[in-house]
Amino acid sequence: MGEFTINKEKVLQALSTVEEPDLKKDLVTLGMIQDIEVGVNQVRFTVVLTTPACPLKELIKRNCEAAIHEHLSPDVEVVINLTANVTTSRHSGPLIPGVKNVIAISSGKGGVGKSTVTANLAMALHRSGAKVGIIDADISGPSIPIMFGAQDMQPTITPKDGKNYINPIRQYGIKMISIGFLTPPDSAVVWRGPMASQALKQFFGDTDWGELDYLLIDLPPGTSDIHLTLVQTVPVTGAVIVTTPQKVALADAIKGLAMFKQPQINVPILGIIENMAWFTPEELPDHQYFIFGKGGGQSLADKFDVPLLGQIPLVQGIREAGDEGRPAVMDTNPVVNDAFRDAAESLAQQVAIRNASREKTRAVEIQV
Numbered sequence: 365m366g367e368f369t370i371n372k373e374k375v376l377q378a379l380s381t382v383e384e385p386d387l388k389k390d391l392v393t394l395g396m397i398q399d400i401e402v403g404v405n406q407v408r409f410t411v412v413l414t415t416p417a418c419p420l421k422e423l424i425k426r427n428c429e430a431a432i433h434e435h436l437s438p439d440v441e442v443v444i445n446l447t448a449n450v451t452t453s454r455h456s457g458p459l460i461p462g463v464k465n466v467i468a469i470s471s472g473k474g475g476v477g478k479s480t481v482t483a484n485l486a487m488a489l490h491r492s493g494a495k496v497g498i499i500d501a502d503i504s505g506p507s508i509p510i511m512f513g514a515q516d517m518q519p520t521i522t523p524k525d526g527k528n529y530i531n532p533i534r535q536y537g538i539k540m541i542s543i544g545f546l547t548p549p550d551s552a553v554v555w556r557g558p559m560a561s562q563a564l565k566q567f568f569g570d571t572d573w574g575e576l577d578y579l580l581i582d583l584p585p586g587t588s589d590i591h592l593t594l595v596q597t598v599p600v601t602g603a604v605i606v607t608t609p610q611k612v613a614l615a616d617a618i619k620g621l622a623m624f625k626q627p628q629i630n631v632p633i634l635g636i637i638e639n640m641a642w643f644t645p646e647e648l649p650d651h652q653y654f655i656f657g658k659g660g661g662q663s664l665a666d667k668f669d670v671p672l673l674g675q676i677p678l679v680q681g682i683r684e685a686g687d688e689g690r691p692a693v694m695d696t697n698p699v700v701n702d703a704f705r706d707a708a709e710s711l712a713q714q715v716a717i718r719n720a721s722r723e724k725t726r727a728v729e730i731q732v
């Protein structure tokens with residue numbers, strides 16, 4: 365090494381040659397490098413990722429190490445600490461001030477697996493280290509309480525600043541609220557449009573969400589008052605469209621996409637998740653039977669120039685776990701775990717890209 369000495373400035377210079385692959389800027393410019401320490405033949409620093417679910421974290425780490433070895437010294441030991449500070453799409457407003465990203469999970473057709481996908485994405489994001497919440501916005505057919513085995517739980521109320529706040533239910537590390545927690549299971553309440561919209565507004569405004577990286581909204585199928593209420597009540601980071609590969613589902617998914625893309629709504633589409641992409645028997649995990657058709661999710665994604673975030677197989681265990689009150693990723697089937705983890709990482713990645721590249725969203729103002 366001779367007279368060449370490593371100092372913090374040289375470390376920063378070396379790391380300024382490393383690009384964040386999604387955001388296309390270098391890590392130093394993006395403010396992602398912190399806590400540089402230079403010791404005897406050792407360099408330590410922290411890389412602050414835009415999400416703990418970053419699918420590129422190992423690549424970024426390797427590239428940092430290579431840059432130090434190339435630009436400073438091949439012999440120095442590089443110790444990298446990875447952390448994350450999830451970026452936000454929101455100007456902090458009066459509602460949900462601690463919630464960084466609101467993500468709508470939507471579909472055109474009913475029964476394609478929105479609630480199942482919401483529950484498992486939430487769990488996968490939570491496992492990556494993110495703080496996650498769910499709003500079950502399906503007021504007339506709530507399924508989140510059952511899928512989390514929480515149907516008998518009741519939220520408590522805490523007065524704060526002269527107002528009563530609902531404390532969300534916390535199950536398996538996820539905060540959640542649903543009309544199912546607030547009404548008796550067999551009650552024959554018919555939620556007409558305005559009442560349902562009012563309930564959704566309360567889920568935002570009257571619930572003490574605290575700090576959340578991702579708040580997932582499990583929407584009812586189709587395009588309804590609830591969808592409008594959602595985009596008018598809070599700034600929505602983006603929407604995920606769930607579809608099966610089947611023609612009828614794809615046709616309806618296009619309507620769902622078109623709704624979010626209307627100029628006066630203008631919610632970015634973060635991507636498409638193809639659910640029930642193929643059938644995989646538990647005892648033959650390598651087999652794929654394309655019972656609802658093949659490639660539908662990809663062709664929809666191509667048509668609208670949005671990413672295909674993931675493909676979830678039809679697996680009996682996914683249905684069983686949901687019925688038994690736990691998201692299937694809590695079980696050990698690797699086919700299921702990998703599919704949801706990949707989809708969750710792709711989603712978190714798209715949120716980070718969106719937050720880096722677009723204006724922050726505002727709630728939509730619509731005169732009705």
Ligand SMILES: Nc1ncnc2c1ncn2[C@@H]1O[C@H](COP(=O)(O)OP(=O)(O)OP(=O)(O)O)[C@@H](O)[C@H]1O
Pocket residue numbers: 471473474475476477478479480481502505507583584585639640676677678679680681682683684686687
């Ligand atoms: N990938 C899958 N593999 C096996 N079963 C699945 C899968 N996805 C969903 N299911 C099952 O299909 C049924 C419908 O799923 P889910 O309730 O999540 O759909 P949804 O789109 O939320 O329906 P709705 O439109 O009624 O809200 C459930 O019984 C669920 O367990």
Ligand SMILES: [Mg+2]
Pocket residue numbers: 478479480502507582583584
């Ligand atoms: Mg549902």
